[in-house]
Amino acid sequence: MDTFIQQIINGLxxxxxxxxxxxxxxxxxxxxxxxxxxxxxxLMIGAMIGLTILSLLGAHFPEMNGWLQLGIAILxxxxxxxxxxxxxxxxxxxxxxxxxxxxxxxxxxGMSILLQTFAMxxxxxxxxxxxxxLPSDPIAVGGAVISITQVLLLALAALSMCxxxxxxxxxxxxxxxxxxxxxxRVAGLMGVDSNRVIVYTFAIxxxxxxxxGVMWGANYASIQFAMGTIPGLKAFCAAVLGGIGNIxxxxxxxxxxxxxxxxxxxxxxxxxxxxxxSHYQDIFAFIVLILVLTVRPSGIMGERVADRA
Amino acid sequence: xxxxxxxxxxxxxxAWISMALLLAVMLAFPFVAQNYGNSWVRIADLxxxxxxxxxxxxxxxxxxxxxDLGYIAFYALGAYMTGLLASPQFAALxxxxxxxxxxxxxxxxxxxxxxxxxxxxxxxxxxxVPCAAALAxxxxxxxxxxxxxxxxxxxxxxxxxxGEIIRIFMNNLNDPVNVTNGPQGINLxxxxxxxxxxxxxxxxxxxxxxxxxxxxxxxxxxxxxxxxLCIATIFITSRLQHSRLxxxxxxxxxxxxxxxxxxxxxxxxxxxxxxxxxxxxxxxxAMFASFQGFVSPESFSLxxxxAVLAMVVLGGIGHIxxxxLGGLLLAALPEVLRHVVEPxxxxxxxxxxxxxxxxxxxxxxxxLVTIMLYRPAGLWPSPKHEDRPDGDxxxxxxxxxxxxx
Amino acid sequence: xxxxxxxxxxxxxxxxxxxxxxxxxxxxxQRGQIYGLIGPNGAGKTTFFNVITGxxxxxxxxxxxxxxxxxxxxxxxxxKAGIAxxxxxxxxxxxxxxxxxxxxxxHVRTHQxxxxxxxxxxxxRDEEKAIRIRAxxxxxxxxxxxxxxxxxxxxSYGDQRxxxxxxxLATDPQLLALDEPAAGMNATEKLALRELLVKIKAEGxxxxxxxxxxxxxxxxxxxxxxxxxxxxIAEGLPHEIQxxxxxxxxxxxxxx
Numbered sequence: 001m002d003t004f005i006q007q008i009i010n011g012l013x014x015x016x017x018x019x020x021x022x023x024x025x026x027x028x029x030x031x032x033x034x035x036x037x038x039x040x041x042x043l044m045i046g047a048m049i050g051l052t053i054l055s056l057l058g059a060h061f062p063e064m065n066g067w068l069q070l071g072i073a074i075l076x077x078x079x080x081x082x083x084x085x086x087x088x089x090x091x092x093x094x095x096x097x098x099x100x101x102x103x104x105x106x107x108x109x110g111m112s113i114l115l116q117t118f119a120m121x122x123x124x125x126x127x128x129x130x131x132x133x134l135p136s137d138p139i140a141v142g143g144a145v146i147s148i149t150q151v152l153l154l155a156l157a158a159l160s161m162c163x164x165x166x167x168x169x170x171x172x173x174x175x176x177x178x179x180x181x182x183x184x185r186v187a188g189l190m191g192v193d194s195n196r197v198i199v200y201t202f203a204i205x206x207x208x209x210x211x212x213g214v215m216w217g218a219n220y221a222s223i224q225f226a227m228g229t230i231p232g233l234k235a236f237c238a239a240v241l242g243g244i245g246n247i248x249x250x251x252x253x254x255x256x257x258x259x260x261x262x263x264x265x266x267x268x269x270x271x272x273x274x275x276x277x278s279h280y281q282d283i284f285a286f287i288v289l290i291l292v293l294t295v296r297p298s299g300i301m302g303e304r305v306a307d308r309a
Numbered sequence: 310x311x312x313x314x315x316x317x318x319x320x321x322x323x324a325w326i327s328m329a330l331l332l333a334v335m336l337a338f339p340f341v342a343q344n345y346g347n348s349w350v351r352i353a354d355l356x357x358x359x360x361x362x363x364x365x366x367x368x369x370x371x372x373x374x375x376x377d378l379g380y381i382a383f384y385a386l387g388a389y390m391t392g393l394l395a396s397p398q399f400a401a402l403x404x405x406x407x408x409x410x411x412x413x414x415x416x417x418x419x420x421x422x423x424x425x426x427x428x429x430x431x432x433x434x435x436x437x438v439p440c441a442a443a444l445a446x447x448x449x450x451x452x453x454x455x456x457x458x459x460x461x462x463x464x465x466x467x468x469x470x471x472g473e474i475i476r477i478f479m480n481n482l483n484d485p486v487n488v489t490n491g492p493q494g495i496n497l498x499x500x501x502x503x504x505x506x507x508x509x510x511x512x513x514x515x516x517x518x519x520x521x522x523x524x525x526x527x528x529x530x531x532x533x534x535x536x537x538l539c540i541a542t543i544f545i546t547s548r549l550q551h552s553r554l555x556x557x558x559x560x561x562x563x564x565x566x567x568x569x570x571x572x573x574x575x576x577x578x579x580x581x582x583x584x585x586x587x588x589x590x591x592x593x594x595a596m597f598a599s600f601q602g603f604v605s606p607e608s609f610s611l612x613x614x615x616a617v618l619a620m621v622v623l624g625g626i627g628h629i630x631x632x633x634l635g636g637l638l639l640a641a642l643p644e645v646l647r648h649v650v651e652p653x654x655x656x657x658x659x660x661x662x663x664x665x666x667x668x669x670x671x672x673x674x675x676x677l678v679t680i681m682l683y684r685p686a687g688l689w690p691s692p693k694h695e696d697r698p699d700g701d702x703x704x705x706x707x708x709x710x711x712x713x714x
Numbered sequence: 715x716x717x718x719x720x721x722x723x724x725x726x727x728x729x730x731x732x733x734x735x736x737x738x739x740x741x742x743x744q745r746g747q748i749y750g751l752i753g754p755n756g757a758g759k760t761t762f763f764n765v766i767t768g769x770x771x772x773x774x775x776x777x778x779x780x781x782x783x784x785x786x787x788x789x790x791x792x793x794k795a796g797i798a799x800x801x802x803x804x805x806x807x808x809x810x811x812x813x814x815x816x817x818x819x820x821h822v823r824t825h826q827x828x829x830x831x832x833x834x835x836x837x838x839r840d841e842e843k844a845i846r847i848r849a850x851x852x853x854x855x856x857x858x859x860x861x862x863x864x865x866x867x868x869x870s871y872g873d874q875r876x877x878x879x880x881x882x883l884a885t886d887p888q889l890l891a892l893d894e895p896a897a898g899m900n901a902t903e904k905l906a907l908r909e910l911l912v913k914i915k916a917e918g919x920x921x922x923x924x925x926x927x928x929x930x931x932x933x934x935x936x937x938x939x940x941x942x943x944x945x946x947i948a949e950g951l952p953h954e955i956q957x958x959x960x961x962x963x964x965x966x967x968x969x970x
Binding site for chain 1: 374376378455459460461462463465466467469470471473474477478480481611615618619622663666667670671673674675676677678681682685
Binding site for chain 3: 545548549552553554555556557559560563564566567568569570571572573574575581585
């Protein structure tokens, strides 16, 4: 039972990061019917910017409180990621709004490669150590352990998601986002500037990815230029699991996928009689995707995709 | 490209002359390049393999319009199958099997002879290539089956997932039964031996291949073999394109509902696209394994799948000559640049600012983005896609539905 | 193969969530007839088409084509059984030439596969030639033979409609189902379409036709069914329909 709780905790931590990134995918898909393939790399950029900030802080203000440093890193990564994601929309996707759907996907793949290339040029190809700023003594929770960094991660994720819900439900921009996500043409007729809404959507997704990126670095202590693609794709699987276009779906899908992956990796050895081991962790997300698309394509909470007739 | 035209239906004489010219250049190339060292021909060898892959992917993406992001899996399957059947690896596999199921293991030894314990299996290329094609073809259908009802972008992600799953299996299938030897990969794969000629060269000859009284470097021998396979691939895919099946593929790509209404069994036709496309990947994989002598999971990553896609997209989706051009550019250019760019940077700046690897990635990314934004049909698209209404053979008599009253 | 009743469909019900799109709709078409289906927009005409051609699955219904039951479970099976259709919003294969579009129509009656494609043995070559010849014949039949090599998306609207009909005819159907073939046409084009349909009937083909142009329908059809809100409100000869009160109220205009 101890292992079980540990796996659940690991799953929650992993799932929170997936949820943050899945929100970006789902919101963009909701308004544009487009998979922003490069979104996972925005997570990587967030981690890299965070690392750069921490290095600068570490060099000039070594005695600064760890929490404060981490906070500054996150606050610094957010605008960086927003700029990147908004630029991607502007350069790559805007012109292809009415092109056949495969065109923007191929462009997105290209943008993903370019982001990784620029990261390679700026930060190099090798894995970079991410400073551990918070106390690392594990906290005992019901027979398992969790670190302060992971608790912070869960808290930040929960906070961000609440903030997002408030934004979407209670503010004018949120209403506009929901309108464009439902029917862009009619929203336009009602006076909503859908270009602005789309930029906002990309910006918010980027901000969430920035938080996830910095916390990823803090949690796993190592980052690299290629770290974003696979987690990004898994986050997309989580978004589909929860119901594409549906932000509550993305949150739930992220957490559920994290737990499935964690439990799966933990117990797969037992399940397959030792034939498969925990190295097979990465396949769960894709298997979940295939199952969802085959059995219940609208996901757990149901799709909310624009009516782009 | 008005100089070279390969469209035999439009202007047969020009087409055949163009093809003959190109063939002459391709045949002469190794002998010319030889003067500058072996590496150029080696680059060409690998480029030819990539061209084969691009042509195979073109069947799936170009003809049938199915965006497969996991195509490299078939390359991997062909390569690993060759690794198992033409290297000492089978001995290692056997060892692990015997440890688990002694009875089964011993039966295998009894059937196939005692040496497989130490040497593994070494089947001839004539057996391996059809097997690789068949294995890839079957897997093409298997991996394609769950995607049949999915819309384009989901299909892409699912196929990507499959590609990753296969790579992960290749990377981890070494315990308890050692099939793929995990991250280390399979070594000492046999080279190709045909008609008594070993393409890796005779022992002690410095990798020189002897055909009768003639001698040529091993890389040249492989070059001609791969060139032959490429030509065969072009021939077969071209025939597929201009057939009842090829039309069905285009129909599905253009409007799947209308295709179904016209009696096309879209499920079977799509599976055929996946299957046929995959076989070329499998054969190329088998060639790759024998050429390189070893295979490891690194060669079959998502990056490689995307690279092959980039070749198809850059060249001209669905247009065979375009795809060949795209393959040539993206496979050879980075290598060529590496030989040029790094020394130039050393001279100019005293150090290498942009490594060749980075340059390669940059090229691929730029290719995908700029082509989709500015020339979505590719560098060399199919002639029919020109925007002029009378771009085809019929120029007389503008179509008009309104008869003068 | 001279079964007098080509299409016999009874008891079709179709519900989409909260909307009952079709309620107990039936139809009975004799061989060689031109049968019309009219009704206000949203009455369920295209839905009915989609059901009988396998695009939608009905909740209930029995389906018989030329006396043999058929299952409208998959569009390609329906085409194989012998119903070919055109679409309200033309669905051609835009990048293909007119000839190639019609050649695709021959797919269901031919069978060369991968082997034939690669090796082009005699049987494959003969089949290709036959496909090409038949396709050209059909293009000539509908009156656009001279545009065989033109990319179909560049054809004029009226010619595209003809092409779609030629493509449907290529499947050698027992029943040709046309969904608003005259939509968007001017008077002259409609006349030409009428002539084409008469020509098709003269060849012995049976036609089921959805249309809004009442004059066209009355002059062309042998029998007409009228749908309103998914229900059949009238069925009979054209002049009977024209004087049917329920039809007039629903569709033709109250003040007659």
